[in-house]
Structures are given as structure tokens and as C-alpha cells.
Amino acid sequence: MDWGRAKNVLIYAFLLLNLVLGYQLWSDLREQADSNPDLTSLESNIQKIMESKRIKVLAQIPSDTPQLRKISYRFVDGQQSHKLVHLPTPVDSKLIFTPKELANALRSSLPDIGDYRYDEFAGSESVFVMHPLVDGKWPLFKINLELHYSNQKIVSYRQDIIEINESADEKEQQVLSAPKALGNLIENFLPEGAVVTSIELGYYGQVFDSDADLPASPAWRFLLESGEEYYVQGISGDVISPNTKESKE
Known part of the structure; x- marks a missing residue:
């Protein structure tokens, strides 16, 4: 057996293995960095409150603030x-x-x-x-x-089954940013140890047994790991928690 050649093969094999492991480690670190939400969009005082209340945000914090109008809908x-x-x-x-x-x-x-x-x-x-x-x-x-x-x-x-109506009288308005809405929740509403798992912009529609048109406003939905949910209206900034059936400013 050519021991010199075998030694070179082993060296090259170990180098290749190190390259593969290094790339895998880099990929894992990059994926972990991408999955961690960027909390720099939150004000420094809000970050301090998060730390004191042991609140975690696992969801990405959206940066978009589109212009939306209020709508109405009715049940068919x-x-x-x-x-x-x-x-x-x-x-x-x-x-x-x-x-x-x-x-x-x-x-x-x-x-x-x-x-x-x-x-x-x-x-x-x-x-x-x-x-x-x-x-x-x-x-x-x-x-x-x-x-x-x-x-x-x-x-x-x-x-x-509903019909959605958009009134021409309603003007589009820029919605409240997700960081500001989240900051309000962290400071005033979220309990200690809360874990935010989802942040999404949509419309909040309340369900009533009515034939009349019902209003719906743009709102950020925040879901907690505990199953609780909070909605922050994108125009007024009011906070709605269906868990307590209360609306607060």
C-alpha cells in the first residue's frame, strides 16, 4: 500500500469534511439570524419594558404601513x-x-x-x-x-357568507405602524412573561346577528403563545381584546 498517497487522501477527506461542516454551521447561524425578529424597530424604552416584564417577541415585526380605508359588510x-x-x-x-x-x-x-x-x-x-x-x-x-x-x-x-362594501366617502389613511402598535401593547396591556407568536395586518370584523351593514377597520392582530389575541385598530390605535370583550384606548 502507498502510505503516502493514502495519507494525502485522508487529509483531503478531512479538509472536505471540515468545509462541509463549516458551511452547515454557517447556514444554521444564518437561518437562526433570519428567524430572529429585529427588535431595533421598537423604541429603547419599550425594549427595556420588555426586559423588565420578561416579554418575548418571536414573530417578525412588519415594517409596511399601507394606506387603507374603513369598510362595511353584511351577512347574507x-x-x-x-x-x-x-x-x-x-x-x-x-x-x-x-x-x-x-x-x-x-x-x-x-x-x-x-x-x-x-x-x-x-x-x-x-x-x-x-x-x-x-x-x-x-x-x-x-x-x-x-x-x-x-x-x-x-x-x-x-x-x-358576507358581502363587503367599500364606501367612496371613506378616505384611505396610513395605518399605524406595527412597532408602535406593539409598543403600546407591551407597555400597557401584555401580561408579564407574554410571548408574541404572530403579528398580521388585516381587518377586524365583529360578529352580530344583524341584517344591517357592520363596520370593519384595519387592525393589527397580535397572537400570544397562551392563545390570547389582541387587535390594535390601525386608524384610531384603540386596543381590542376579544378575551375580555373590552375595547380600550
């Missing part, structure tokens, strides 16, 4: 719109993770399903939840399309 067919409807042919529930295929599979039963977005933080062990979209982009929270599944098949659904 009253309570009949929320009845449970069984699908004639169950649909494989794994399609929920591929929205285009899901829409195609359920379009015959739900022609408007393409106007909804899946909410990964809502629902339960047997129910997927989707929300209607305003302008094809912003979810209307609290208004739901529930997809019920059993044995990995979507077998039925329950839908809040």
Missing part, C-alpha cells in the same frame, strides 16, 4: 349562512397546505374559496379556518370559513 341569509354543509365527496385534507390545489378541489362546493386565506393560527384539531380577503390581500378576522375534517379528509364546512 342570516343564520342560514353559518349552517354545517357536508361535502358530497370528501377532499384530502393535506391540500390545505397547497392553497391553489385546495381551491381547485373545493371550487365546485365553494366557488368563492379563492377569495379566502388559510389561518394557520386559528382552528382546532378537527377544523381548518380561513378568512375572506379585502381587496384580495387583507384577511377579515373573526369572519370564518371553517373546513371540518376527519380521517385526513375534509368532510364538511361552515361558512359566514
